[in-house]
Amino acid sequence: MAFDPSVLPKDFLVTSFQFTKNVHRDQYPSIDPTKPEIALDGKVVVITGASRGIGAKAFAPAFSKAGVKALVLIATSVSKLHAVEDEVKLINPSIQTLSLAVDITDNVSIEKAFSKIEKEIGHADILINNAGVSNETFGASFADEDPDVFWSNFEVNGKGTYLVTRAFIKSLPNPNTSAVIINMISGAGWVINPSHCAYGVSKLVAQQLTVNTAAAYPNMTIVALNPGLVDTDMVPPPLRPLGFDTPELVGGLAVWLSHPHAKFLSGRTLCAHWDVNDLLERKNEIINSSQLRMELVGPFGPQQFR
Template sequence: MSSQSPRVAVITGASSGIGEATPRALHATGYRVALLARRTDRIQAIANELGTGALAIPADVTDRDSLTAAAQQLHDEIGNTDVLINNAGVMHLGPFSPDQRDDYRQMIDINLLGAITTTEVFLDQLTASPGGDIVNISSVAGRTARAGNGVYAATKWGINGWSESLRQELLPDVRVTLIEPGVVATELPNHITHSHTKTAITDLYDKATVTPEDIAEVIAFTLSRPRHLAINEILLRPADQI
């Protein structure tokens, strides 16, 4: 960190998993962090634990008005946004079926449109920052679609394409980094409603060797690079993942 005022990082989906681990990692290196999520009690507990320089802001990435209010509260209470980490996401897996239409809509609204809308809302603050950063959390599914993950993969492929376009539009003032994790020990399988798929995926995630803290360390490293270096894309998996 520089001798200037601490940077301010906004993390969506900050109530668990990578979204919880990342503000912990950044706060430990001197960042002020804003934790955005719908689970107010959870993000407030994390902010209380971190102490000075941590702010819990209830927000829903599918609700532009709540994001606008969050951006204003953040600006008023701890300052302008320097870093935006678009992490909020859900994963509904299973064979393609009209019965899962609501699940598909939720993934598109949160995983893809949620990241786009959040970035729209915070873009003025990021471009006003002397060196802003956007980190978009995608997935291995953004590169490889498999049976049973079609719509989830579509949201992640969308994030990948949008991130690259955004990177070109915002350079050199705002760096855009795409992080594509494989299986990480998080609660993502809890969202799955297809029973057979949920059993199989939960077993896979229960055995995951990569932790949210591992991903948070990679994000912190990426953000710590000097401004002349932009790390555009990182794909990372457990060493034993096919």
């Protein structure tokens, strides 16, 4: 689906992949993290890319409101993480926080981080693989992009997601422990947009990691989440006229996904716009089909030629 952002309606990113009857661009009652029904008392949450953007504006506040025991905030800059710590403690003064400077493309750095988490807090229950980069010149032709810059997207968005997920799973008490992993992906991976290729293709790595990790660990809930268009410094200027979804929408949904009622979505991809009540109504349909998964489409098998 190729598109020119300048000629698109503002609701294009919502309606073009609309899966539920009701859609949202802001938080609504069912995903309000202050609701007792979706409280997360006693849980430990790890958020990568927590110093800015969705990590700081959406996930950290939402999980704080949900009453988690502790937040582990991971980014490359500890000083920026301290500001996020201050904000979440205003929301939830009793919350425990741990800020760690980690290079998520380096396995040694990640393993040291999870060792520290285990020592100071205990094993984590929920992982938000939010850290990501968009290193490319929007509008530049594919062949003119610097190969090293192009590949740097895969180092963070692909390798980084894998390494953090691996360390998180290995830190659990045993392979059958219940846990939640939310991998941030992007609609940029589904549309044909040569001017945004590096980012979009690199995000497909996390999407397919979701499918395979969920199959390997059926006790866990592992989903790929497209947050929509939240106002961060990673949004290319041409997309800004399409309007923004609130951080509260994404954060509240992540809290909702951290409960057993969302287990049926494990291994699947969803958009933050979709109404969770509508998803629950379609639960059996989703479970009994290949919906919300990326697959090769076509008539396959020798029987078609007989």
